[in-house]
Amino acid sequence: MSQGILLYGPPAAGKDTITAALAELDARYVPFARLKIGAGKTQGYRMGTPEQLAALEARGDVIYRNDRYGNIYVVDRPGLDQAMEGGRIPVVHLGQMVGMERVTALYPVLWVRVLLWCSKETTARRSPQRGDTDTAARLAAWDATQADLAAHPRARWELGVDTEATAPREAAERIDAIVRASSPRS
Structure with a gap:
């Protein structure tokens, strides 16, 4: 059975950093x-159009959609299918519990759910450090x-x-251990 990782947490909690540490491990x-429909940062997204979103919705391929920062962000079935090809394990970033619930219910694989947390003060400090121009919206x-x-x-x-207390590599190693322990191949 396929596997995936869901990283949940507030902005600047370390989702990108821990994902990079996971990729370094394996x-x-x-x-x-x-899939992102809108403007702003493009790195880390598949940029789409309103027409593409409408087609996905018409086929029932939108697993989760959220509107934030003036954009639309989508977890879609074709995107997850592609991300899992060849035994890959996608790391999905979410900041809403409804998204966690929808992904686990509508895309049934072995999901490892990880709560990443940092204080609001840490988000306020990290947000501009990572290049955000909308720190108030992140807060x-x-x-x-x-x-x-x-x-x-x-x-x-x-x-x-x-x-704030756990290094990214250590967090990645802990997540990796859980994924390996839950793997049907272990």
């Missing part, structure tokens, strides 16, 4: 490039993520990581 770990998203998490007290996580 080439099977690949960042999942969400609002941090608040929304905290409220979202509090509204889902029964959420199940295979691992929780405080990224």
Whole structure:
């Protein structure tokens, strides 16, 4: 059975950094490039059009869609299918519990769910360091993520990581150990 990793957390919690550390550990770990309809940062996304989104929606291939920062971000079935080809393990970044629920329900593979967390002050410091020009919006998203998490007290996580206290390589190694332990090939 295929596997995937879901990284949940507020902006600047370390999702990109830990994904890079995972890819360094094992080439099977690949960042999942969400489909993005809008403007701004393009790196790490598959840029799409409103027409492409409408076609995906018409076929029932949108697993999860969220609108944030004036853009639309999509986890789509064809994108996940492609990311999993050849035994690869996609690392999907999410900041909404409904997204976690929809991906695990509508794309049934062995998902390892990881909660990454940092303080709001850390997000405020890291956001401009990574080149964000909309730190105020990132801080609002941090608040929304905290409220979202509090509204889902029964959420199940295979691992929780405080990224202020845990080095990216250590977090990646811990995630990798869980993936290997849950692998049908282990």
